[in-house]
Amino acid sequence: MFRHTDHMQFDIAPENPDPVYARKLQELIGGTFGEMTVTMQYLFQGWNCRMKGKYKDLIMDVATEEIGHVEMIATMVARLLEGAPATESTKNAMGDPVVAAVMGGMDPQQAIVSGGGALLANSNGVPWSGGNIVASGNLLADFRSNVSLESQGRLQTARLFHMTDDPGVKAMLRFNLARDTYHQNLWLAAIEELKADGIEDTIVPNDLFDEEFAEHATSLWHLSDGADADKGRWAHGTAPDGIHQNGFLANPEPLGNVQAGPPPDPKLYATYDGAMGEPRSAAFATEKGVVGKIKDAVDPTS
Numbered sequence: 001m002f003r004h005t006d007h008m009q010f011d012i013a014p015e016n017p018d019p020v021y022a023r024k025l026q027e028l029i030g031g032t033f034g035e036m037t038v039t040m041q042y043l044f045q046g047w048n049c050r051m052k053g054k055y056k057d058l059i060m061d062v063a064t065e066e067i068g069h070v071e072m073i074a075t076m077v078a079r080l081l082e083g084a085p086a087t088e089s090t091k092n093a094m095g096d097p098v099v100a101a102v103m104g105g106m107d108p109q110q111a112i113v114s115g116g117g118a119l120l121a122n123s124n125g126v127p128w129s130g131g132n133i134v135a136s137g138n139l140l141a142d143f144r145s146n147v148s149l150e151s152q153g154r155l156q157t158a159r160l161f162h163m164t165d166d167p168g169v170k171a172m173l174r175f176n177l178a179r180d181t182y183h184q185n186l187w188l189a190a191i192e193e194l195k196a197d198g199i200e201d202t203i204v205p206n207d208l209f210d211e212e213f214a215e216h217a218t219s220l221w222h223l224s225d226g227a228d229a230d231k232g233r234w235a236h237g238t239a240p241d242g243i244h245q246n247g248f249l250a251n252p253e254p255l256g257n258v259q260a261g262p263p264p265d266p267k268l269y270a271t272y273d274g275a276m277g278e279p280r281s282a283a284f285a286t287e288k289g290v291v292g293k294i295k296d297a298v299d300p301t302s
Contacts, residue, residue: 002064009068010175012075014168019106021164022080023123026107028073028160028176030121030128033152035073037132039066041149044135045142055139058190062183069176074118076172081106081116139190140200146187154180202241209243219247 028034042063049056107125110116120128134145154177161173194200203209209217220235229235235248263279264270288296 002067008072008075009065010072010172012072012079012168012172014076014079015166017082018080018164018166018169019110021166021169022077022110022118023107024160024163025073025077025080025123026119026121026125027123027156028153029070029077029118030126031123031156032132033149033156034122034128035066035069035153036120036128038149038153039063039070040130041133041135041146042066044133045139045146048135048137049139050137055190055194058186062186065179069179072172072176076169077110077118078116080169081110138200138204140194141204143187143191143194144204147184147191150180150183150187154184214244218244219249221249221252223252 030036042059046056046059046063049059107119107121107123109119109121109125113119119125122128134142134149136142157173157176157180161170161177164170164173195202200206218239220229222229230248230250234246236246238244239246260276263274263276264272265279266272
């Protein structure tokens with residue numbers, strides 16, 4: 001159950017309307033690293049978490065906080081659009097050639113579609129996509145993604161901080177910067193705790209080491225013209241997982257055959273000269289899947 005209160009987490013009080021900046025702020029709502037992505041990523045991580053207790057409770061606390069951040073920024077966008085129709089804002093933007101070229105004034109959809117309010121879109125008006133979120137069910141993988149998400153979000157907030165002189169806008173951004181600082185530390189601490197609790201280790205997933213080709217799990221392949229790739233600890237000593245040894249392969253050689261796809265099916269009409277012979281006939285895959293395996297176990301003669 002979610003419950004909404006009328007009071008926002010932080011006061012939203014811009015000094016003056018600024019439709020051009022309202023468009024910029026859309027990135028913090030519907031951008032790849034915006035608050036909508038953060039909200040939905042954490043919500044689905046929490047809903048998908050299979051363990052009751054501190055980790056699930058942590059995720060749900062932060063997820064619910066982030067819903068409030070969407071509300072805050074959406075409210076700020078609406079107030080920045082107050083009394084600023086598209087025609088006037090475009091005229092003002094044209095006074096600065098750089099702003100005119102890059103922004104072109106306010107987003108007209110903020111007037112046409114949302115009636116002077118925020119959109120679930122980025123600063124170019126591209127709608128937010130659920131494809132942005134990471135919720136794998138593996139907490140170590142997810143928490144690492146969360147660190148990156150909070151880092152990118154704080155980076156964009158910091159850039160936006162320098163794009164306004166409005167004290168009310170800056171006050172909100174100061175609050176957001178502080179929460180992003182804490183959330184980066186929070187997820188880093190949670191990663192350490194997962195390891196301390198023996199739930200996860202360093203490599204995701206902590207399995208199949210005996211199946212992988214271990215000789216290829218140790219060295220950086222030198223495949224560019226840069227001369228300093230072997231200067232970091234990733235090329236020397238014990239790896240962070242405490243199992244593997246880091247190395248550097250100065251002159252890697254290809255391990256595979258000459259690249260070539262199979263002969264194409266003539267009904268796909270790929271351009272082809274016949275040099276690789278005729279295509280194979282259609283065939284069923286050998287993997288039977290779970291249902292097939294169960295059937296074989298019950299009736300091996302089928």
